[in-house]
Amino acid sequence: MTQDASISLPFLKMHGLGNDFVVIDGRGARAVPDIATIRAMGDRHRGVGFDQLALILDDDATDAQVRFYNTDGSEAGACGNATRCVADLLMREADATSLVLRTERGALPCERSGDLIRVNMGQPVEDWAQIPLSRDVSLDALPLPGAPSAVGMGNPHCVLFVEDADSAPIAEVGPRLEHDPLYPERTNVEFVQVLDRNTLRQRTWERGAGITLACGSGACAVAVAAHRRGLTERAVTIRLDGGELHLDWRDDGVWMTGPVAYVFDGVWRG
Numbered sequence: 685m686t687q688d689a690s691i692s693l694p695f696l697k698m699h700g701l702g703n704d705f706v707v708i709d710g711r712g713a714r715a716v717p718d719i720a721t722i723r724a725m726g727d728r729h730r731g732v733g734f735d736q737l738a739l740i741l742d743d744d745a746t747d748a749q750v751r752f753y754n755t756d757g758s759e760a761g762a763c764g765n766a767t768r769c770v771a772d773l774l775m776r777e778a779d780a781t782s783l784v785l786r787t788e789r790g791a792l793p794c795e796r797s798g799d800l801i802r803v804n805m806g807q808p809v810e811d812w813a814q815i816p817l818s819r820d821v822s823l824d825a826l827p828l829p830g831a832p833s834a835v836g837m838g839n840p841h842c843v844l845f846v847e848d849a850d851s852a853p854i855a856e857v858g859p860r861l862e863h864d865p866l867y868p869e870r871t872n873v874e875f876v877q878v879l880d881r882n883t884l885r886q887r888t889w890e891r892g893a894g895i896t897l898a899c900g901s902g903a904c905a906v907a908v909a910a911h912r913r914g915l916t917e918r919a920v921t922i923r924l925d926g927g928e929l930h931l932d933w934r935d936d937g938v939w940m941t942g943p944v945a946y947v948f949d950g951v952w953r954g
């Protein structure tokens with residue numbers, strides 16, 4: 685794998701419910717971007733713009749490895765929507781209807797389901813130190829305003845239940861919670877309204893990216909937190925700003941199903 689911040693870097697722009705990604709294929713001897721290039725590409729005015737960059741790499745044990753980077757250049761252990769996008773891309777490439785992608789949190793099985801793509805995002809992390817939190821506290825009544833829930837999905841989440849998600853002050857409260865010392869590696873923040881036992885409304889402030897139209901790992905965290913609190917069934921539909929995701933917390937993990945879309949491809953000349 686060559687670290688190369690200059691000349692030409694082919695990329696694909698995709699999105700899942702408006703959660704948008706630059707996808708770079710770094711398999712074989714292809715060049716991969718360094719962190720400065722990732723930040724430059726993420727700039728919505730001077731670059732391509734994305735919520736996350738997904739880097740595909742070779743893997744011996746699964747179909748491919750995927751690493752995720754936020755707009756600020758930080759690496760994320762999980763990204764549900766980008767996982768679904770890369771799964772669709774590689775299933776088309778292999779003419780397959782299922783595959784396994786390795787991410788930092790482990791090997792994630794992905795499947796085609798009609799026009800939709802689903803992924804098993806694994807079981808939530810319930811050990812406070814692994815989420816990670818900075819101390820041992822009740823996971824469904826964090827000592828923070830609004831007593832949110834903490835859920836780990838390979839990345840940290842803070843799930844705040846609100847009366848009305850549409851009027852929640854996301855831009856103000858999101859960054860405050862993202863940087864709260866209770867989350868030593870910062871956190872993603874979900875603002876959630878329960879509509880009924882099978883339906884939730886979610887808006888998201890993402891660590892390292894800000895307000896996004898959808899967050900897949902966040903939707904998994906929301907489904908887990910709502911069920912743990914006895915508010916919903918194990919299978920729910922979540923309405924995000926960019927569309928709907930279907931979540932099913934099963935014995936083998938949290939399955940997430942939703943659409944993916946191709947936008948354009950190009951070559952970065954940094």
Ligand SMILES: N[C@@H](CCC[C@H](N)C(=O)O)C(=O)O
Binds near residue numbers: 735764839898900
């Ligand atoms: N868009 C994502 C989550 C991306 C990573 C997140 N911002 C983090 O830093 O953990 C998703 O679909 O899961």
